[in-house]
Amino acid sequence: MTNRDRSKLSPYTALAFQGGIGVVGLLAILVAGIPVQILGAGIVPSLFYGVLGALCTYGALLLLTQLPGLFPGNLDRQMRGLYRFASGYSWFVLFLLSVFAGVGEELLFRGALQGWLVEHTNTAVGVLAASVLFGLVHYASFTYFVVASCLGLVLGLAYEATESLLLVMVWHGVYDMIALYCLLRFPHLFGINVKRRL
Secondary structure (H helix, E strand, C coil), X not given: CCHHHCCCXXXXXXXXXXXXXXXXXXXXXXXXXCCCCCCCXXXXXXXXXXXXXXXXXXXXXXXXXXXXXXXXXXXXXXHHHHHHHHCCCCHHHHHHHHHHHHHHHHHHHHHHHHHHHHHHCCHHHHHHHHHHHHHHHCCCCHHHHHHHHHHHHHHHHHHHHHCCHHHHHHHHHHHHHHHHHHHHHCHHHHCCCCCCCC
């Protein structure tokens, strides 16, 4: 792999950024006194259903990408960009980034933002607004925005249904891990041709 293919962000910067999102979310929860449901039915069910949700969500997305014409060609471009970004990091750093993203983004979007909106408006507005903002933060193209917003909607509904922030943190983190693993291990499935060194 050439230096050009590597990510321009150092692992420390990438991890600090993801960790910072969690700090912002936690501070917002504490300062605004937002009620947060942490465990729902308990730790083991939250872990189990979080992993199961991640597997089902990623599987469903893979199936949808196989439908002709459903996703425009610009999603391929986004996958190539994500491949270039991810291939610049070790598996350990990618694991940590997935964990930090799951914990940090769910603290911010489901815990703080959705929690505050649900408290001050209603559940539908809270879940939809937090999902759209989640999609906007992940904006790389309109298609990617729609996919991210739909994932945010699924996570938001899961949080409301289970009252477990831990469950959606696990769901999000494991989803990211699966997505990165599949992208790097099987890039051809995403239309990415990788030249192997001899």
